[in-house]
Amino acid sequence: MRTHSKIYLGLALLSLLATSCGTKEDDQTKQIFEQGRIDPNLIPNKVGYVPLYPFFTNFSNPVDVYVGYDEMVYVIDDNGLNILDQTGKLAQVIPILGATDVTQDRRLHTYVLGRVNDPLLGNRAAVYHLTNTATGNYQFIDTLIHPLNDDSRRATANRGAADEEVEFTGIATLADNTVYLTRKGPRNDVNSFVRPDNGILVYDASGTNIGYAVGLNPTNSSLKSALGITSIATLSAPPQRLQGMSTSKNFLITQADQGSSVEYRTLLITVFDDPELGTQYTESPQFLAFDKSKADRFLYESYRFKKPEDCYIAPDNLGYMFVVDSETDSLYVFTPQGYEGVNPPANSGLTKQVIVSFGGKASDGTNTGPFSFNDPSGVCYSRKTIFVADKKNNRICRYKLSTDLE
Numbered sequence: 001m002r003t004h005s006k007i008y009l010g011l012a013l014l015s016l017l018a019t020s021c022g023t024k025e026d027d028q029t030k031q032i033f034e035q036g037r038i039d040p041n042l043i044p045n046k047v048g049y050v051p052l053y054p055f056f057t058n059f060s061n062p063v064d065v066y067v068g069y070d071e072m073v074y075v076i077d078d079n080g081l082n083i084l085d086q087t088g089k090l091a092q093v094i095p096i097l098g099a100t101d102v103t104q105d106r107r108l109h110t111y112v113l114g115r116v117n118d119p120l121l122g123n124r125a126a127v128y129h130l131t132n133t134a135t136g137n138y139q140f141i142d143t144l145i146h147p148l149n150d151d152s153r154r155a156t157a158n159r160g161a162a163d164e165e166v167e168f169t170g171i172a173t174l175a176d177n178t179v180y181l182t183r184k185g186p187r188n189d190v191n192s193f194v195r196p197d198n199g200i201l202v203y204d205a206s207g208t209n210i211g212y213a214v215g216l217n218p219t220n221s222s223l224k225s226a227l228g229i230t231s232i233a234t235l236s237a238p239p240q241r242l243q244g245m246s247t248s249k250n251f252l253i254t255q256a257d258q259g260s261s262v263e264y265r266t267l268l269i270t271v272f273d274d275p276e277l278g279t280q281y282t283e284s285p286q287f288l289a290f291d292k293s294k295a296d297r298f299l300y301e302s303y304r305f306k307k308p309e310d311c312y313i314a315p316d317n318l319g320y321m322f323v324v325d326s327e328t329d330s331l332y333v334f335t336p337q338g339y340e341g342v343n344p345p346a347n348s349g350l351t352k353q354v355i356v357s358f359g360g361k362a363s364d365g366t367n368t369g370p371f372s373f374n375d376p377s378g379v380c381y382s383r384k385t386i387f388v389a390d391k392k393n394n395r396i397c398r399y400k401l402s403t404d405l406e
Helices: 010-019 027-038
Strands: 049-051 064-067 073-077 080-084 090-094 101-104 110-118 122-131 139-145 167-173 179-184 199-203 209-212 229-234 251-255 266-274 278-282 308-313 321-325 330-334 376-382 385-390 395-401
Touching: 064 101, 064 385, 073 101, 073 385, 080 110, 101 167, 110 139, 110 167, 122 167, 167 251, 179 229, 199 229, 251 308, 321 376, 330 376
Parallel strands: 064 376, 167 229, 229 308, 308 376
Antiparallel strands: 049 395, 064 073, 073 080, 080 090, 101 110, 110 122, 122 139, 167 179, 179 199, 199 209, 229 251, 251 266, 266 278, 308 321, 321 330, 376 385, 385 395
16 A cells, blocks of 8 residues: 555546636635645546545544544544544543543443553553533543453452453444444453453443353454454444434454454454344355456455554445554555445446555655555544544544545
8 A cells, every 4th residue: 555645636626626716715625736735746537535624733642533423523642532623623632541442322422442540450441431522511420441341250350460451442332322342352262151352342321231242253363353353333323313324233343463364354243133042243255255347456355454453434325444554554445345445436437446545655755745644543434524543643634535525
């Protein structure tokens, strides 16, 4: 992906020229031409992502970004939970120890992953549960702490240092406010009655541990593994709506374990309820059917990713899947069928998905430009706009497809 520093604006520029003639000023048009001045070496093509200025800045190592059901923009950095409005204006910062991830359910309850210093347990992974984060009068209403949040650990002894090594790495919600929580850690005995550290816990809206993603292999790479999970995404996501919200329990995960050879680092897990066996978690082998007539690259190519940090699924009718990889410093885009790219423009004559993934270093060797990232660690999608937490550039980048520009 380091050769993909060239993004394609030809169609967007022509369209914007046609609509911005005369005295009417279009802010987005000015943004596009400002981008042209930043990087004059862009090569035009049919379709690609366009930066939306301004990027949000003044963060300290931002690792996650999320646009909530309350329409606020949530950013996790060294200072904790930053809450911004849609223009990027900072409303408040909530200090949270070791914060790494944020999400929100349909009740507008906000969940932040972090750490807690418990006087009895020590430094442990924690989930902070907050309300009223958009109003300025936030409240902490609950905190889930490892290992007390795991039903299988109720009767086991404190593991000391082994429990301190456990990390909560990703969190996502379903339409009914069920919560998926991913974790990783050193203890992964599949024959024990205690659940492996590497895996996914399930909670109801009240915070009760109601299950575990059974069958995900915590030690070996496969189409259904859980090796150093770094993120999780569901098909249920903002904006809030009365109809059209997906009720699917399926989820997408990324695995960044660097101590193992992981062939498929981004996996879609299919979830269904069996009347006799209970909730089942199965692989998605259909993604291994590479139809070269429809795409050139695919989600399930062997060793496609190196260190994927975060993922997101667009909750609209297109359902694109987004993955950021901190090793390649890139953003990748896939269709629900696992084809890399987006749909070609109408009447373009193109028959394959158009690859719009980008990132890596620019042609001048730097990675601070608008189409380059330095350790991207978070990604989100809201109303046709992609947000990327560009960690080491201390910014939140925003992009929109050229074909989506009005």
